[in-house]
Each structure stands twice: as C-alpha cells, then as structure tokens.
Amino acid sequence: MSNTESGDSPPSFEDPFRGDDVEQRIYGTILQTREPTTASDIATRVECDPKTARKYLGWFTDLGIVTRYDGHPTTYERNDAYFEWRRINQLAAEHSVDTLQKRVRELTERIDEYEETYDATTPAAVDAVAAGEKHGDRTIDDIYSDFGDWTTAREERKRYERARQQRASTETEQASG
Template identity: 45%
Template structure:
C-alpha cells in the first residue's frame, strides 16, 4: 500500500502516515518497497517473531511441550478423520452438500492447529536453547 492509501484508511495526513511508516520500516514492522510511489507491506515475519517470543516468555518448557503434544494429537485426529495428511489434500466436493460448511470449518481449524503447533514448537526450542545457554 502507498502512504496515501494508508493515510486514507487511518484518517490522517499523508505526511503523518509516511513518518509513521518510515519509523515502522526502521523497526522491521513493515517492509518498504522503493519506487514511485513508495509502497509498504506488513512484515509477517516480525509478527511471527513477536508471537514466538511472547509464548517463550509466558510459558515454561513443560507447558509448551504439553501444548505441542496436545496440538499434535489434534492433527492426528484430523488426519484420521479425513484420511489425508494436510487440509490442502481434502477434496471438499467429495462431501455431501449438507456437510460442506462443517468440512470448511474443520479445514480452517486444522490449518490453525498446524500453525499453532509450529509456533509453539519454535517457542519450546527457544526456551530450551535459552535454558541450555544459561547453564553453560
């Protein structure tokens, strides 16, 4: 998005939007794309990093491991129910029309569980690594 587009959405001046966007780009919150006009996009890696750090800060290794195990069990349950390895492999058209909405809800939940397990596992490794380094 351009500073003009963002200023319109944020109901502020274009100069104010540009100043804030420059600051956010310096912090890594947004990615600046050079050009005329300059464009900005959300840096998803930054927000993922924050989430992993938040999980690592707020939970013990044991709590994170328990959550990873719980999420893994949920994944196995979805795999068993749909007889495929990932939500992308499910053929929604193979289901009765009355069940399609429920299948879409399951697929959305399944994708969320995949992502949450990945983030919790990263946080667990981070805490484990931090703990190991502090004992060295």
C-alpha cells in the same frame, strides 16, 4: 456524543481508531493493510499529512513492523514475519518448556485425528465434497470447519514448537553460563 456512545464503549466499526493519536492510527491502519499501500493513501485513511504518515511508516519500517517497497510511488505493507516472530517470542517468554511441549503434543493429537479421519496429511489434500459423501453425518460446512481448525492447529503447532525450542535454548544457555 450520542446517547448510544459513552466514554467507556468501544469505537464504532466505521471509525475503530477514533481518539487514538496519529501514530496509533497509522499503526492500526497498516495492521489492516494486506497489500502494498502508499503513504498518501494511509494518510488519507488516518486523516493526517502525508509527511507525517511517511515519518511513522519509516519508523515502523526500521522496527521491522512494515515492509517498504521502493518505486514510484513508494509503498508500505504489514510485515507478517515480524508479527509471527513477536508471537513466538511472547510464547517463549510466558510459558515453560514443559507447558509448550504439552501444547505441541495436544495439537499433534488433534492433527493426527484429522489426518486419520480424512486419510490425508493436510486439508489441501482432501476433496471436501467427497469427504462429505464419505462422512454422511457431516455437512459440507462441518467439513470446511474441520479444515479451518486443522489448518489452524498445524500453524499453531509450528509456533509452539519454535517457542519451545527457543525457550529450551535459552534455558540451556542460562544453565551453562
């Protein structure tokens, strides 16, 4: 171990899964994969046997974490819908209906402000250069930063609203059951 590394320090960016078992390294690798990838490629990245990679990828497929694409060769890809579902369940479990509704209102207010500022319903409907000229005190970087925040607020509002509906449904079922 070098002088700059200690047992308590995070792993380097070059080897973020150093010290993890094979399952964790495969999981971490699939989380970073944005396109269908073969089990052999994943095995190479995590330094394990391709049979071992296929075993864990099959298990992750059964859990819904990974999508398997049959073909020659078979490929695997992170299932973003699973992580979205998981995040919504987590929000519903950790927050009350009132807390979730409050967050939906806050996000709606932020979105409304952006819609009013840019006279559009989505960031995609705004010409950034024209908006920069209209709002002369704002740089193009400020405009794009707003677009990123606006997009994030819209996505987050959907998650919180789905979590609110889920939590409200669960509470209604529990009250009537």
